[in-house]
Amino acid sequence: MNDSVRITKDKRPRARDIGIHIGVFSPGKYNAITDVKGVLVGHCTLIQGHGPLTPGKGPIRTGVTAILPHDGNMFKQKVPAASFVFNGFGKSIGLHQVNELGNLETPILLTNTLNAPIVADALIEWMMKENPEIGIDTCTVNPVVGEINDGFLNDIQGRHVKKEHVFEALTTAQxxxxxxxxxxxxxxxxxxxWKSGIGTSSRVLPQDLGGFTVGVLVLTNFDGLLTVNGAPVGRKLGHIPFKDPGGSVMVITATDAPLYQRHLLRVAKRAVLGLARTGFYGSNGSGDFFIAFSTATTIPHEPTDVTLQGVAMTNDALSSLFLATVETAEEAVINSILKAETTVGRDGNISEAVDIQKLVRILRDYSIE
Amino acid sequence: MNDSVRITKDKRPRARDIGIHIGVFSPGKYNAITDVKGVLVGHCTLIQGHGPLTPGKGPIRTGVTAILPHDGNMFKQKVPAASFVFNGFGKSIGLHQVNELGNLETPILLTNTLNAPIVADALIEWMMKENPEIGIDTCTVNPVVGEINDGFLNDIQGRHVKKEHVFEALTTAQxxxxxxxxxxxxxxxxxxxWKSGIGTSSRVLPQDLGGFTVGVLVLTNFDGLLTVNGAPVGRKLGHIPFKDPGGSVMVITATDAPLYQRHLLRVAKRAVLGLARTGFYGSNGSGDFFIAFSTATTIPHEPTDVTLQGVAMTNDALSSLFLATVETAEEAVINSILKAETTVGRDGNISEAVDIQKLVRILRDYSIE
Amino acid sequence: MNDSVRITKDKRPRARDIGIHIGVFSPGKYNAITDVKGVLVGHCTLIQGHGPLTPGKGPIRTGVTAILPHDGNMFKQKVPAASFVFNGFGKSIGLHQVNELGNLETPILLTNTLNAPIVADALIEWMMKENPEIGIDTCTVNPVVGEINDGFLNDIQGRHVKKEHVFEALTTAQxxxxxxxxxxxxxxxxxxxWKSGIGTSSRVLPQDLGGFTVGVLVLTNFDGLLTVNGAPVGRKLGHIPFKDPGGSVMVITATDAPLYQRHLLRVAKRAVLGLARTGFYGSNGSGDFFIAFSTATTIPHEPTDVTLQGVAMTNDALSSLFLATVETAEEAVINSILKAETTVGRDGNISEAVDIQKLVRILRDYSIE
Amino acid sequence: MNDSVRITKDKRPRARDIGIHIGVFSPGKYNAITDVKGVLVGHCTLIQGHGPLTPGKGPIRTGVTAILPHDGNMFKQKVPAASFVFNGFGKSIGLHQVNELGNLETPILLTNTLNAPIVADALIEWMMKENPEIGIDTCTVNPVVGEINDGFLNDIQGRHVKKEHVFEALTTAQxxxxxxxxxxxxxxxxxxxWKSGIGTSSRVLPQDLGGFTVGVLVLTNFDGLLTVNGAPVGRKLGHIPFKDPGGSVMVITATDAPLYQRHLLRVAKRAVLGLARTGFYGSNGSGDFFIAFSTATTIPHEPTDVTLQGVAMTNDALSSLFLATVETAEEAVINSILKAETTVGRDGNISEAVDIQKLVRILRDYSIE
Known part of the structure; x- marks a missing residue:
């Protein structure tokens, strides 16, 4: 494994490092989904081989990312959750149950499209280790997996993300x-x-609006005309849509605000507005899936009573959380592109990192801050 | 008004009066939606004229039915609610907001299809009288109105249900x-x-399943092969589908079980299973709309905090409530047909009451109880 | 009527008049929804009275807008259509049936929230005049009405839009x-x-992408931070969200591309992305409803066979139509604000027009074109 | 493999063999989903071991069932399809894309809950063998897999359905x-x-209603009170609900009627009404998923034009197809129970076949035919 894991050198800036300030609210300490207390994120990155594609062999440019709402037993202590599908041309797994039961009972895993089932199977195994009664003395478990198509760079047919990679992402989550x-x-x-990948951001609401934190993590792979805080970077640099079929985006929104499934569905939906501001237009080939969860409470797997106490934000109070979600999602997308380094993949296919100097110059031309 | 309101003589039996016992749970005191404490129901019945149809004049065979979750100010004290659309070929009003905000802020009114807007407008007026700040110092109000097409008997173009009829149904609700x-x-x-109309039924869950009450009120106007607790009454009496286009059914489910919108959506859905057992098959022309609400709590129009305490049944505990809803809906449909008297309408069109003697004979042949 | 209808003097510019060029595709001849051949639009504007509000009397600042897919008999010749609800906190009427049957059988009317039922009733009457068999020899009709809350300026309780105003909008549509x-x-x-209202725009796809036209008409009343082709106009001019509760937006998308309901649902959804780029964030109080229809074909009310021939764009070909819809919706919103003049309403409430000079200066600062 | 495949002896009757005639339409030649021309079905049955459960080892009582809309290349020649979720407490894979794109591009596979991902992965591999360009020169593929929880009899943690079993079901489909x-x-x-499993049935519409065939295949695992053509078999034999948590049902509806996704969604929904008549009540633990497809046409993976010709039934003509779907689904459920033999599984758990003699006696008592 070790030889196939790339340690990103983090030389490229995030949006705020180069003076891009998106929206009206302030980010949390790390400007990351992990600003929502308890949330952990882990990656396992697979890079191996160069040159011509040999399906099943490589080159490999893929991986898996794990988002854990808390570090406890997710099956025993579920969290309120909801899912929203903007464009269903995708292969996410587990979203029906999230909406029906209003909860999430596993970490969320992200990977490549054809790997989604293997990753889901690994997640089932992970959950059974921790909860050996699954499928025997209690019901089964609902693995939640999202995906994007990385076949332009990666030997996607190879489904190279295996059980051990999933476990690594889960155990190293921080x-x-x-x-x-x-x-x-x-x-x-x-x-x-441009080359993209994982991006994240967060916002903390002022105390008089509830003081809650919202964090977004995105996995971006969609078509569009890159727009950075209003500046038409894509058009200026000649990156025009309709070149790449496929696409997709996964958006995970976490918050410590107390919310039920109905509220979380509304929050999950708002993230698509943030994407739109970056150039996203929901192309046919883009499967666009949104998941939101709350860490404010946990739901026991085996309640001791027929009813359960709860608490949730009022409808009226949600507007500020919605606006925060929109701008957090926007900034997360920009980070996912800024931070990504040029990557050469199968058959020498190149996905170039956006040129930071050129981008800064365009922003300056447009007085964007 | 008085001359146009028919006092039903209540000579026809309900299902249990002739030994039909549907399902496994026991009904409440009145075997009606009003067994859910606080719920009120009022009717205004319009019958006027005979013979050939003069559109806009008559004959009139229509009316309005009001279901009130409680006798207080519904705008100030909303109730948790959800709506489900099985077949959207209908003109119900107000259902989007019920699901989005998870509440109901007016009584539910039922009427004929072309009258739905006028009835909704009357409901707005009713609500404004009680809450003069609507649209001025606070937001507007969401009137909820369901409908069926009674054009076979009624001068439906005439939209004869006026404001005063709506107010009568609301003020006489009991x-x-x-x-x-x-x-x-x-x-x-x-x-x-057959002739049909309003039907109702209820069930009380045993204490160890929560002890909650569920009540259903239906307005039946759909196509199908009448089946009474399993007996093929429609086939035996030669009533075959596809004769009547149009149709539709409205189903209102009330419960005192503590439930949020997500739970209530699940409850609302189950009622369609009860309909299916009576012969319902969701014909193209049948707009099939379901609303469920809970009386366990009220939601203030202007909350004093950004969050609100709540309580709801656990997912696991819902199964018994689901089964109770199915059998209550089934019995409500049967009651809506058994209780309806033969009605002669416009152009001499006749909708005959089902013959109780023949029906009982068929049930006996099939040993149905 | 005449004294209450304001003739807008059309002195204010549209986006392109002041050098704002949104998106990558070119508009049609009128840069309006009417560039989709056959589509007609009519308004009836009601302005009456000044000073303190007397509920039911005025001042009146409201009206009705009619969008007709064609100038024929819509009931007899329906058009393929779909509806999408982003935020269901609204009172639109008729959307369920549009999705269920995949068609639109009346013009679309827009008005104020509390007036929606009366306007729907007027539309029923309009349709019955043209089709006297409705509800007698054939099924009923499904009026489609959208709304926004204009209670800040208008005596919304008065429901001043009457039948004659609806008929005027329908008969004067052009x-x-x-x-x-x-x-x-x-x-x-x-x-x-800022003051806003009706806005429209259109795009014509290049021939190699199908050559189809898409047009959008919006009725804007939502909360957000105005962004004009990327420039943060709202922030620069100190217009911050959360001041106005309520809100809502209605978005009508028309196209001559051949599409079925499934495709049109996808098109309708994309318009929300265009709104997002103008500052829309889907506030709690904003009921956001989207309708899309195609003029490529008509669907007979009484088909002569059990099947019907059709033609529709392929999934792959839709991406360019999606992008065109996004930018058309964005420009329509900007037009709805640029064109609106300062309006003083009930209780002296003022909704100010955006200052064109200041706006142009900000755009120049941001090099926006 | 051979030793683990059980050859069912087919001694138990189907519904019609013992005089049960459900509904008003006539079945096709085989009274099976395969009466829809072109449809193939294959099973791979895994039975191994007895006695105490050793998770991961056995005993094994599971398998996989494949439904193929046609025997060609499904990826290259997709079929129109839709999916409906009545109760989302389940782990079906691939349903979002079916509704978004309106098609099915793989066979449908059914298996046990925890095996769904491995079976989906095997299906991906199967499709890539036939279409080596997947994920390289074209987009990825959307495997569709349904599931039920067989953990009462089976070592479900073991996920014993492997790639070779999936391939066997696919290659032996007939x-x-x-x-x-x-x-x-x-x-x-x-x-x-009672013991249940796979059941099927079909109906052929009369020529004047279009002459189309509809076939249903069910995989039944749900809670309820067994009702056979109206007779309360469950109650009479003392089988009461709420004993088994879990559950679920998969319902596949095929037809040769020309339909688009919107129509097929309506057809898929109707099947739940047939289930309701057998005793289904949608218990909390029952994930209830419905898929419908049409074999009337195929949709090329790479269309040569931006538009595609089509043909579909009119809305009005659908009612008879709906009724046929309801009764076909009802009969398929009954067959799934009648045909299933008593099975002893893990830990000696017994699922008993319904006693045919007793059942016939009850039917006779109730004069059911």
Whole structure:
């Protein structure tokens, strides 16, 4: 494994490092989904081989990313959750049950499209180790897996993400700063004509609006005309849509605000508005899936009563959380592109990193800050 | 008004009066939606004129039925609610907001299809009288109105249900026993080849399953092959589908179980299974709309905090409530047909009441109890 | 009527008049929804009275806007259509049936929230005049009405839009240039802190992408931070969200591309992305409803066979139509604000037009074109 | 493999063999989903070991069932399809894309819950063998897999269905008569207190209603009170609900009627009504998923034009197809129980076949035919 894991050198800047300030609210300490207390993120990055594609062999440019709502037993202590599908041309697994039961009972895993089932199977195994009663003395478990098509760079037919890679992403998941760009499930992705990958951001609401934190993690692989805080970077640099079929985006929104499934569905939906501001237009080939969860409470697997106490934000109070979600999602997308390094994949296919100097110059021309 | 309101003589039996016992749970005191404490039901029945149709004049065979979750100010004290659309070929009003905000802020009114807007407008007026700040110092109000097409008997183009009829249904709404059959919004409806109308039923769960009450009120106007607790009454009596286009059914489920919108959506859905057991097959022309609400709590219009405490049944505990909803809906449909008297409408069109003697004979042949 | 209808003087510019060029595709001749051949738009604008609000009397700042897919009999010749609800906190009427049957059988009317039922009733009457068999020899009709809350300026409780105003909007509907801004249903609306109203735009796809035309008409009344082709106009001019509760937006997308309901649902959804680029964030109080229809074919009310021939774009070909829809919706929103003149309403409430000079200066600062 | 495949002896009757005639339409030649021309069904049944459960080892009582819309290359020649989720407490894979794109591009596979990902992965491999360009020169593929929880009899943690079993089900799929009961994915299922499994049925519409064929295949594992053509068999034999958590049902509806996704969604929904008539009540633990497809046309993977010609039934004509779907689904459920033999599984758990003699006696008591 070790030889296939790339350690990103983190030389490329995030949006705020080069003076891009998106939105009106302030980010949390790490400006990351992990600013939502308890949330952990882990990656396993697979890079191996060069040159012509030999399906099943390589070159490999892929990986898996794990988002854990908390570090406890997710099956025993589920979290309120919801899912929203903007464009169903994708292969995400497990979203029906999230909406029906209103909860998430596993970490969320992201990977490449054809690997989604193997990753789901690995997640089932992980959950059974921790909960040996699954399928025997209690019901089964609902693995939640999202995906993007990284076949432009990666030997996607090879389904190279195996059980051990999933376990590595899960066991190495951390709070605090998160690796972004071409890591984990984002190793082989491209977005609006540039190399992209994992991006994240967060916002903390003012106390009089509830003081809650919202964090977004995106895995970007969609078509569009890159727009950075309003500046038409894509058009200026000649990156035009309709070149790449395929695409897709996964958006995970976490918050410590107390919310039920109905509220979380509304939050999950708002993230698509943030994407739109970066150039996303929901191309046919883009499977666009959104998951939101709350860490404010946990739901026991085996309740001791027929009813359960709860608490949730009122409808009226949600507007500020919605706006925060929109701008957090926007910034997460920009980070996913800024942080990603040029990657050469199968058959010498190149996904180039956006040129930071040129981008800064365009931003300056447009007075964007 | 008085001359146009028919006092049903209640000579026809309900299902249990002739030994039909549907399902495994026991009904409440009145075997009606009003067994859910606080729920009120009111009808205004319009019957006027005979003979050839003069569009806009008559004959009139229609009405309005009001279901009130409680007798307080519904705008100030909303109730948790959800809506489900099985077949969207219908003109119900107000259902989007019920699901988005998870609540109901007006009584539910049922009427004929072309009258739905006028009835909604009357409901707005009713709500504004009670809450003069609507649209001025606070937001607007979401009137919820369901409908069926009674044009076979009624001068439906005439939209004869006026504001005063709506107000009458609202002000005369009562708890306890409910008029069923050809009354209120059911005055002109037909179901599976027979006269039908309003029907209701209820179930009380055993204490170890939570002890909650569920009540259903239906307005039946759909196509199908009447089946009574398993007996093929429609086939035996030669009432075959596809004769009547149009159709539709409205199903209102009330419960005192503590539930949020997500749970109530699941409850609302189950009622369609009860309909299926009576012969319902969801014909193209049948707009099939389901609303469920809970009386366990109220939601203030202007919360004093950004969060609100709640309580709801666990997912696991819902199964018994689901089964109770299915059998309550089934019995409500049967009651809506049994109680309805033969009605002659426009152009001499006749919707015949099912013959109780023949029906009982068939049930006996099939040993149905 | 005449004294209450305002003739907009059309002195204010549209986006392109002041050098704002949104997106990559070219608009049609009128840069309006009417560039889709056959589509007609009509307004009836109601302005009456000044000073303190007397509920039911005025002041009146409201109206109705009609969008007709063709000038024939819509009931007899329906058009393929779909609806999408982004935020269901609204009172639109008729959307369920559009999705279930995949068609639109009336013009679409827009008005104020509390007036929606009366306008729907007027539309029923209009349709019955043209089709006297409705509800007698054939099924009923499904009126489609959208709304926004104009209560900040208008005596919304008064429901001043009457049957004659609806008929006026329908009979005066025209092809070609459309009045925008504070006209028709947009007379009393506000958007992101400024006066707004009706806006429209269109795009024509290049021949190699199908050569189809897409047009959007919006009625804007939502909260957000106005962004004009990327420039943060709202922030620069100090218009911050959360001031106005309520809100809502109606978006009508027309196209001559051959599409079925499934495709049109996808098209309708994309328009929300265009809104996002203008500052829309889907606030709690904003009911956001989207309708899309195709004029490529008509569907007979009474088909002569059990099957019907059709033609539709392939999934792959839709991407360019999606992108065109996004940018058309974005430009329509900007037009709805640019064209709207300052309006003083009930209780002296003022909704100010955006200052064109200041806006142009900001755009110049941001090099936006 | 051979030693683990059970050859069902087919001694148990189907519904019609013992005089049960459900509904009003006539079945096709085989009274099976394969009466829809071109449809193939294959099973691989896994039975191995006895006695105490050793998770990962056995005993094994599971399998996989394949439904192929045609025997060609499904990726190259997709079929129109839709999916409906009644209760999302399940782990079906691939349903989002079916609705978004309106087609099915792989066979449908059914298996046990925890095996769904491995079976999906095998299906990906199967499709790539036939279409080596997947993920390289064209987009990826959307495997469609349904599941039920057979953990009461089967070592479900073991995920014993492997790639070779999937391939066996696919390669041995046949037209004509189908094995029902405890075979394939139904090997370990139970329904309403009895052994169940795979069941099927079909109907042929009269020529004046279009002459189309509809076929249903079910995999039954749900809770309820068994009702056979109206007779309360479950209650009479003391099989009461709420004993078994878990559950679920998969329902596949095929037809040669020309339909688009919107129509097929409506057809898929109707099947739940047939289930309701057998005792299904949608218990919390029952994940209830419905897929419908049409064999009337195929959709090329790479269309040569931006538009595609089509043909579909009119809305009005659908009612008879809906009714046929309801009764076909009802009969398929009954067959799934009648044909299933008593099965002893892990830890000696017994799922007993319904006693045919007793059942016939009850039917006779109830004069059911």
């Amino acid at each position: 709070s605090g700063q998160i690796k972004e760009g071409a890591v984990g499930a984002g190793t082989g992705s491209s977005c609006m004509g | 708890s306890g026993q409910i008029k069923e059959g050809a009354v209120g919004a059911g005055t002109g409806s037909s179901c599976m080849g | 092809s070609g240039q459309i009045k925008e801004g504070a006209v028709g249903a947009g007379t009393g609306s506000s958007c992101m802190g | 037209s004509g008569q189908i094995k029902e009961g405890a075979v394939g994915a139904g090997t370990g299922s139970s329904c309403m207190g």
